[in-house]
Amino acid sequence: MKKLLTALAVFAAFSAQAADKITVAATAVPHAEILEFVKPALAKEGVELNVKVFTDYVQPNVQVAEKRLDANFFQHQPYLDEFNKGKGTDLVSVAGVHVEPFGAYSSKIKNIDALPEGANVVIPNDATNGGRALLLLAKAGVITLKDGSGILATPKDIASNPKHIKVRELEAATLPRVLNQVDLALINTNYALEAGLNPTKDALIIEGSDSPYVNILVARQDNKDSPAIQKLAKALNSPEVKQFIQSKYNGAVVPAF
Template identity: 40%
Template sequence: MRVFNILKATALAAALLAPNVALAADKVKVGVSGGDGEIIWQEVKKVAARDGIDVQVIVFNDYLLPNAALDAGDLDLNAFQHKPFLENQVKTKGYKITAIADTVVSPIGLYSKKVKALAELKDSAQVGIPNDPSNGGRGLLLLAQHGLIKLKEGVGILPRVIDVTDNPKKLKFREIDAAQLARSLDDLDAAVINTNYALQANLKPGRDSIAIETTKDNPYGNVIAAREKDKDNPLYRRVVKAYQDEAIRSFIKTRFDGALLPVW
């Protein structure tokens, strides 16, 4: 009888305490870049919390450390890079990591102080593009996407000026350091400018560009990455679901005014 009463009292105490005891949340460490990436993931953290997930946002101000940390097991996921960058890191570093979800793209745009529409560009107009292979190629792809030029078949994501096969307006390309293109707009008819440099020059992609990348099938979309062995981890898939929630889509569109666009 005494044992029964002790068990009964223990059960009663557990029942009384249960409503006040919170279940431990699943913890996931995510490496992100400072600035916009951190802002978005603080919102994702709130959505994930409703599903019992504690997203621990680890901020990096370096583009090399997040993949090294993920590969080493110091992170569960990271979200800071576009697909070509990840593919290059895997190839050159031998990392066993892979993309598991799409996030956002920072669209590159064509800007001008002399015309307000693509159709107004005159023959032989001088168009600035970044002088590095990755961004220069991206700029040429943008011009091709909007019908200003045609590129050699199968050129991939790194076309060069010599790969231009058709140039109806006979545009004159000036290859300039990406960071200097916004400052060079006065001397050009138009220039392809990365979003980060455009924003520094008070140029907003959604407001000021005369041509901008589309989100559909954009090879420069950013991703959430995981170790290959964890690509189907159910907990990480729940984090992806939190990121791709409609509340996050709406937040990105409102908060960044076209500087970042969701690509899922």
């Protein structure tokens, strides 16, 4: 009987330990860096965090939905909403962490006013980030959009185009690689940072810190309230993470809590 109780205690301890291991998908910069920063604090809370880096915006959601991963940290709410709608998934936001002000970059011009006639402009090809790029171009006066165009605007919603720019949609991750081949590229900050660009210095136009596109920790309905996920959410919203973001990214990434 004593041996049985000991075996059960060992099994229970092992199960508890296993339950506190979580794997979170992230894009490399800044998401994986922030997750790596909170690893020691989570370990003290009994949570072993494994970070799996992705270079795209689709598989992190697919693999969480299919329960191959526990959570992800790479996207904003408008993107998640559109993904859930398009894929029939039911992923949910657990915590908002930071904003990455979206910017427009060029290796050919130094000022947006110098954008040439017929300029080649590239934007992300996913619905929400493509719309975000067009809204930024409209805010800068490069184009105007049809009334009612919002975050899901597409090039078809361009109402006026005084410089007759040519807008192409490409995979978000590829945009830094074609920067020297186009006149203007609108690049998500995580990919800009990975490419060695400094959004606060290199972007010709950039969103303000009041951007509504807060990057979020995402999980499933069945695990969003688990102790490990909640501990991760709390760690990501800690004063230490706020200080880390402010000191490491110098305004290119802005805490949202």
